[in-house]
Amino acid sequence: MSRFNKTVVSTMLGAALTGGLLIAGAPPAAAATCPSGASPVINGAKASWTLRCSGGTLSVYGWVEDTRADGKCAKIIAKATVTSGPYRHDFSACGWGVRKNFDWKFQGTKSANVTLQLN
Template sequence: MRTFLRKISTGAIVSVAVGTMTLGTLAGTANAKPEGHCGQSFTAETDGATAHWSLDCSGGQITVDGWYQDDEPDGDCVGVKAYFADGSTKRNQTCDGWGSKRSFKWTAPGSIADVYLYEY
């Protein structure tokens, strides 16, 4: 599943559609996959960043494993953030610049995760 999103500058929920939720944060962009479930994989894109992650479950825990990268020489920073069913939040971000690519891997109790790609 691929989704595309243009930059927005408000910090409010913009829309909810089948399989995709859009949320503006920190005067940047966000691209979300609400309630991703075990066994799913996602590719998300904003106008200046790309990410891919997979969700796997074992022993009552969900693991989000993936990467994100800065695709545009625009001076923006790029990050990925996940909200888990147990209320915990994980975040990874970089301001290393155009072409930088980072990996992430998070595990938390449960079987769903809301994962976001954003620029700021």
Template structure:
């Protein structure tokens, strides 16, 4: 597993992307995607998350949790895109709060992002 971190200068938000791919080590990833099956985890200043990606009968399922790890008034957030079914969101606000999520959609790939805002 590889994790990419991006800092959005305009918003001050930190974005951590869970990435699992079968590309060569020298290839630059163009889309952060996890294919079935996968167990992923990510952390950034103020947030932490873990999730699994599973597939069955042409559907992808993403199940996990997100936790706010800093008393800073911001929220740890997850956004996910499952196949072509649109965006899903979860957030944990308030220090040490954990929110669970369980989403499914058509396909065999999920793009899942952890960020704090």
């Protein structure tokens, strides 16, 4: 390999590694506020949820589905800071093709971090 090619390859690898570190070190997503919603898809799971506010209560509702026969579960986690402190709800759908609905209430807040995971 010529010296020029080695330099180009080395530069490209360095940039890729740096980019990967920047992505891996990114801060967590900001909390969603109502009204809003999301429909994320990851390898092995998908979900859809809506955030609505009424009378000082945040409602987070939707569904989560396991989309792969791998022995893992699709999991939704919702975290919010309410008047009494931090609060968390989580819910799983286990088994390929299983879809489950969820409906949570958080008193005294208008925002929550909602995430989809596979575990």
